[in-house]
């Protein structure tokens with residue numbers, strides 16, 4: 356390194372630090388040469404791994420050590436400290452590792468270790484039980500994570516991913532956030548490049564809508580009439596936006612948002628439009644409002660509830676979110692609905708009218724269960740699965756927005772629409788397709804971004820009888836716990852990432868103890 360090159364901050368771990376500088380369960384960020392390294396201690400064991408999360412480069416030193424894993428503060432990715440493996444989404448790539456030497460009372464980080472070789476080859480008895488092929492219906496969060504995990508686990512038979520989308524699996528949450536706001540480039544949106552699929556022999560077929568399934572003969576039919584047989588099938592068809600029947604709507608100005616194409620269409624409309632109307636104060640609706648404000652459009656939000664997001668997050672957070680948007684110039688029309696559209700004018704239930712060049716409807720989604728229903732699988736506003744994400748039909752699994760599974764934390768059968776849950780379910784379903792019998796017990800987690808404020812939410816509470824607030828949500832440094840009969844069901848935080856991780860770890864431990 357040249358003398359003028361910028362050294363990363365923190366101690367030079369190559370020259371060593373005192374063992375007393377790093378307590379049990381603690382982490383220390385330093386550097387080796389120009390690389391930022393995280394030194395972590397668990398009991399007498401010491402680990403050195405890359406300090407930046409491989410998802411969006413979150414600072415792992417601000418995360419949490421749980422057992423022999425480190426959790427990322429931003430979106431809760433989980434890495435093995437021993438191997439660097441990204442054991443739980445949303446990160447997929449491993450962390451680099453370094454050899455650690457403990458001499459007398461000092462710890463030295465030595466040479467970088469070769470990237471973890473592929474996992475040990477599975478035993479022949481295990482391979483013998485593997486399906487002859489895997490077909491994944493869906494090219495979204497769950498489908499992608501499942502395909503990646505099948506290959507990571509050494510599955511070497513055909514994997515085909517059939518996606519109705521015209522674009523490869525993409526970072527869907529970004530479509531309402533930075534990409535829509537114009538602060539993320541299009542090249543960041545695909546989860547992986549075409550090379551990734553090629554290298555892993557994942558046969559990704561786009562514009563490949565499945566129209567029927569035949570569980571008895573283990574076969575699917577595509578829209579072009581072709582058929583494909585499978586050894587095991589993963590259904591990961593996600594959800595479709597709910598459509599509003601608005602008499603008089605001019606379809607050229609009305610948008611829904613699910614795909615990259617949808618986001619592009621909104622961006623194109625925003626380039627010439629001045630006034631946007633967002634129907635629905637949902638997470639997606641409000642993120643769209645924020646992004647369109649970033650593009651300097653006038654934004655009005657019409658929604659029937661008294662407070663945005665109150666049903667999910669309670670009144671206090673609902674008010675915080677509302678104030679945030681109002682401060683940025685969003686105008687709310689709450690306790691109101693749009694009754695009809697006349698050209699570019701929306702009539703509201705109060706009789707008021709609003710002119711708009713662009714309308715985005717974000718009033719919720721419906722799980723895409725039509726295939727499963729037609730094939731006779733058990734459904735209940737979602738595809739019913741057991742704790743291993745297996746559906747009622749042998750060899751067919753379900754993951755993501757369509758799956759309703761027995762959640763050990765809430766002790767209910769739940770279906771959620773969270774990116775990370777979908778990815779983690781895809782990972783678990785993949786391992787169960789390979790015969791692992793792994794219970795899906797990850798604590799649900801989601802995040803939502805409004806301007807520079809990120810709300811993190813762990814757990815699942817559809818109803819609660821008490822809340823406990825800590826810190827100040829209004830000052831964007833707080834935490835709310837949602838309780839039912841004294842039992843914490845969910846925790847929402849703003850800028851308290853460690854509290855969010857700690858809440859997740861506590862929920863995991865509670866379930867592990869039974």
Ligand SMILES: Cc1cc2nc3c(=O)[nH]c(=O)nc-3n(C[C@H](O)[C@H](O)[C@H](O)COP(=O)(O)OP(=O)(O)OC[C@H]3O[C@@H](n4cnc5c(N)ncnc54)[C@H](O)[C@@H]3O)c2cc1C
Nearest residue numbers: 493494495496497519520565593755756772773774777801
């Ligand atoms: C704009 C936007 C922003 C979001 N932001 C967040 C966020 O901040 N945080 C969060 O936790 N969640 C967020 N979500 C929700 C999150 O994206 C979903 O929960 C997640 O994508 C669900 O993953 P999935 O794999 O179940 O479905 P999807 O990712 O929707 O993938 C479904 C796939 O199935 C395909 N498909 C459907 N039917 C068929 C068929 N018959 N044949 C073949 N293919 C089919 C589709 O084309 C698609 O490829 C957001 C969603 C959107 C739309």
Ligand code: FES
Nearest residue numbers: 408410411413427
């Ligand atoms: S940046 Fe680490 S999980 Fe997203």
